[in-house]
Amino acid sequence: MAEPRELATARRHLAKAEAALDSADGLARLAEGMGLLDDLIAGRDAAVARTAGNLAASYAARIYERIRSCQSRSSSTISRWCWRSIR
Numbered sequence: 001m002a003e004p005r006e007l008a009t010a011r012r013h014l015a016k017a018e019a020a021l022d023s024a025d026g027l028a029r030l031a032e033g034m035g036l037l038d039d040l041i042a043g044r045d046a047a048v049a050r051t052a053g054n055l056a057a058s059y060a061a062r063i064y065e066r067i068r069s070c071q072s073r074s075s076s077t078i079s080r081w082c083w084r085s086i087r
Helices: 005-019 024-041 046-073 075-086
Strands: none
Touching: 005 024, 005 046, 024 046
16 A cells, blocks of 8 residues: 555654754644644544554654653753744
8 A cells, every 4th residue: 555645745744843843944844744644543544544643653752752851951951942942
């Protein structure tokens, strides 16, 4: 089975988001990629929904880990990182 175009697009958005997570563009790509995965999870194709769910869980875990790692270094670091991300 070929991967749906939306799943491939979500993968590209999420890869770019992970590389630039501390920028507005990175956060926008994260939102776009996760939104596409959310649509696929709600879709009718069970296999695609399962793959999309696994991918969403994987990226969520990676992003949470980056936040935890940053937070463990310094509580002020996480504040600076978050502030840069929302500007």
